[in-house]
Amino acid sequence: MPQRRHMTHMICRFTAVFAVVAVSSLAHAADPRLSVVVPRGMQRGTEAVVNFRGARLKDAQEIFFYDPGIEVVKIEPAEDGNSANVTLKAAPDCRLGEHEVQVRCASGVSEFRTFWIGALPELAEQEPNNEFDKPQPITLNTTVTGIVESEDVDYFTVEAKKGQRINVEIEGLRLGTQIDSRFDPYVAILNQDRFELSVADDTPLVNQDSVASLIAPEDGRYVIQVRDGSYQGNGNCFYRMHVGEFPRPLAVYPAGGPVGQETEVTFIGDPAGALTHKVTPPADPKTPFLLIPEQNGQIAPSANPFRVSPFANVLEQEPNGEPAKASGPASPAPIALNGVLEDEKDTDFIKFAGTKGQNLRIECYARRLRTPIDPVLSIHKADGGQLAANDDNGGPDAGLDFTVPEDGEYLVGVRDHLSRSGPEYVYRVEIIPQQPELTLSIPRVQQYEQTRQQIVIPRGGRFGTLVNAARKNFGGKIVLETDRLPPGVTMIAEPMAENLSSMPVLFEAALDAPLGGFLVDLKGFKDDNREINGRFSNTADMMRYQNQEMLWTTTVDRLPVAVAEKLPYSIEIVEPKVPLVRNGSMNLKIIAKRDEGFTKPITIEFPFRPPGVGTLPNVQIPEGQNEVMYPLNADGNAQVASWKVYAVGLSDVGGMGLSASPFAKLDIADNYLNMAPERAAVVQAQPTEVYAKLEIKTPFEGTATAVLLGLPNKVVAEPVQITKDTADVRFKVTTDAESPVGRHQGLFAQVTIPLNGEEMVHRAAGVELRIDAPPPVPKEPEPKPAEPPMPVAQPDKPPEKPLSRLEQLRLEAKQRLEQGKTP
Known part of the structure; x- marks a missing residue:
């Protein structure tokens, strides 16, 4: 299903170009969207006006095609800003089949969609053509463009002579017009008596599209029927039906050949019989090689896939x-x-x-x-x-x-x-x-969508993204590079550590960088061996079935990078002066700088999390405000290192405008201390102590504060001051008569150490506090004891260590025995 780019077939080869057409820009619009291109294709060697439909396309300036052969003559945005008429000219030798296309606006770059190139003259379906007895007449060697609505059946008729080949190939599902259109084309060729001569539904060569073929048994009229396989359909069920005498084999043998060597292949499955050709694959095995069969001046609408390998x-x-x-x-x-x-x-x-x-x-x-x-x-x-x-x-x-x-x-x-x-x-x-293999990609932020799969840098600002690296059969650091970048743009990327599969990358644009962009070849290399390398690829979901199975996807191998209009805000991270310690937490301060008059809320994300660091998906700077705290926490195995991190801001600027912060340094350090609290028990309305042994691993200056958190309702604990010389801690805990009875296991100690004018926060292991109800009041009062002698002053004694849980249980059992109760 995935279609690879830079394709070479047996008919021709090209050098890559794309067209640039400038129109006026619109400040402070963003996030252009492209939904569909209609009609869904055109004949090569012709010129056509096609309609690009989507949203926020008023400032369209350029059309990116990933393969050569299609020239952009003119771009005319509509007044509503949600579509544009684009005049295209396809070269006579333009590659047949699927082409990826997207729109660059002054404010951003749309997702890519597909556009199809055929070899035959094109004719639009004319309704009504829903009855067998009233079909639409067409001639052989024509491409019909149409739409299947709900319960729609389209009929067409062609004249053929006995022995003449009739091949019908339909592009429907492969057009990927709308991800949930679920168009499953069915094609049949019938004679005048309505007898089915050839029927096709889900031909493997064309995925779930169809190929119907026959050799005409007699002179006469033949009817072609097109519908959805389940009689469904909707306004997004576009199709392109190729009808003609062209060859349409369903397989090729052998299914591959060695690079640069002539190979004899046999095309199999055409109704006229096997067809033999000699082909020479390209010298570069990374260039996919598509065989498009040709016979008697007629060429098939699409290719037969063919593997190219550097071996026999x-x-x-x-x-x-x-x-x-x-x-x-x-x-x-x-x-x-x-x-x-x-x-x-x-x-x-x-x-x-x-x-x-x-x-x-x-x-x-x-x-x-x-x-x-x-x-x-x-x-x-x-x-x-x-x-x-x-x-x-x-x-x-x-x-x-x-x-x-x-x-x-x-x-x-x-x-x-x-x-x-x-x-x-x-x-x-x-x-x-x-062998070592490396593939680069940008992680999806939204299922089934291409959100942020394009690099759009605002003038004077930044765009941040994660780049994933899938290593196979090797380890080591990965270094990124590009073949080119738009003028005024810089890429900033640290080498990816050996144990990481994702790295943060920033793109910066100068304030005076010209609006414009390229399709960029993003590559990765092993830091000490450039022979181990890989390229960026992006696979987009084009059609899915009811169970979310993807029926059609399309893959491109270059990354759109463009400079867009300046945004009315920017964000920065206030670089912390203290480390985030293992088993610790931190509030990272994010500030926004707004242009005058821009007050919209800004959603902040923290995309790159060093190993062992966790946080929220996002936080928000409220309308009219300029800062927010982003909470970070580190587990006990967080990787100790100095990391480059960034934040991303998202705000409505007439569309979603994305601004990234500069890189900031975030140090992950080992925890400065260990604290081991012990379980404690107390009776309602009574005080107790929670004892904790303290181990200072890294001495610190000044006084730290330890607090006991996670206490149940109506239970309080006093903070404790500690220094680098403190060996243990006693939290004085006070309960109430209404403090909840039971085992409370959510308690933990937190230690805050002041450093460089900021706070370094540690979290200790959890501890249990058991709260018991007071014992029942005795039925008969106990005799009043004699007045005790006046106490004699005793010297102050150091506080005794609270009884352990085992010691408390033993004491309680002894007291019950002394009171004549069964233990």
Whole structure:
């Protein structure tokens, strides 16, 4: 489903360009949105006016296309500011299929949407065409653009001669027009007697779109029916239906080839029979290679996926349906094994050679190549004994890591999960030594949306983001770099630590930076080995089903970076002068600087949290105010280091305007002291003490204050002053006659140490306080004891240590015995 960029196919190659058209700007608008481009595509070699629909597009200045071949001639924003008419010119050799596009405004950059390029003249559907007897006439070799409404059925008619090929391919779900439109196109070709000659629903090559094909059995009129598979539909169910004599094979074998070498391939599944071509993949294996079949001057509407690898192909040799008949000879990794599950309940076995201790990645490509197979992959010893197996390794394809136990021959087994087979059941198994891999991305902040997947820097301000790095088969620090940035823009990024998978990155724009932007190639490298590298990619959700399963996604590999109009506010972190200690907390001060007249509330976020640091999702600077405290806390394992952190402000400036603070230093330190409170018990309305042993790990100057927090209702404890020489602490606790009876386990001690004019807050371990009801009053009063002698003054004694819980229990049992009660 994901579509990769920088595609090269067998027809042509290009160099990347995109168009720039300037129009007037609008100050203090922000957050442009692009919902859809209508019509959903155009014919290459032509010029067309298309409507970009969304919100806050009045200041549109530029259109970004991720691939070359489409020129922007003119941008005309509508008066309501929510759409723009854009004149586009597609080159005659523009790549067929899906193109990603987004709008750059003076105030920001929209999300990307898709726009499709076809080879055939285009014709709009004309209603009414909902009856079989009243279809819309069209000619062969035409692309029809239409919409399926609820319970809508569209009929079209074409004339064909006996023996003439009729292929129908529809783009509906793949258009990704609206994520919840759930359009599942159904296509049928019928004769004049209403007999179905070809029916298609969910053709694997085109995902859940459809391909219907036939060779006309006689001269005459043929009717094409288009509808939703469940007779649903709505105003977002757009389709592009290609009808013609073009070839439309459903698979290609082999499904890949070595870089830079001519490979003979066979296209399979077209009604006119197999089609053979010789192709030469590009020299760079990272460039996806799409084969678009062409025959008799007609070209297919879309490509057959094709893997390009820097190693040789091995083709299966039938019969190889059991281990003893496995295809050979055994080739060592890296190698690509290619086959077809053509026979009924077919299982293929192919040999490969392994060396003891080799760590191999064995990956089966089938669904990713849009073939019908749901592959099950297995690894066997030469005698057939199974060593490993996998089905659906994070998706419908299969893959596994395998460590070779001994030198020798091994077998790869491939079968379909449901034992299906056929000439289109093509697969490719790539066996390679495990290699370092790195992928960069920006985390999503909103499910199913592309929010903040674009870098929009206000003039004189900053944009902050997290960049995720997915490492595989290596460790170490990651360094970021870009191929270019807009004038006046700087990227600030510390190397990502070895144990982190996310890093904070700031982009700053000078106050006089010109409005404008680029699609930027963001790369990451291992700090001491540039051979280990990876690129940014962003996968957007385009269509989902009722169970939230994604039916269509689109991936781009460049990052939009643009300078936008200045925002009417900025934010800063007041850098703390004390560390955040383990098992401690801190209130981080955030201040806002507002332009005169701007009073809107500002939501503050703290995106990057060093390991072991937690906080709230956001806090708010109220309307008209200029500061807020952001609470941070560190657990006992927080990573001790000096970290660069930033805050993000979000406010309504005619759309959501984002401003990031400069980096501030946040030191994480080990706790200065340990405090171990002991459990205590008390009777209602009586005082008690909570004793705690104190260990000073880092001496400090001055006096710290310890308080007991989390006390139950109507229980108070006096603060205690401590110094670097204090060895233990006694919290004097007072209860009330209405203090709640029971075990209270939410108590904890907090110690605040003054340092550099600020406060460093520690939190000690929790402690339990048990509150008992007073014993019952005796039935008969006790005899009044004789007057005691006058007390003799005694010298002051140091306070006794409170009894431990065990000592208290023993004392209570002794008292009950003395009173004649059963313990």
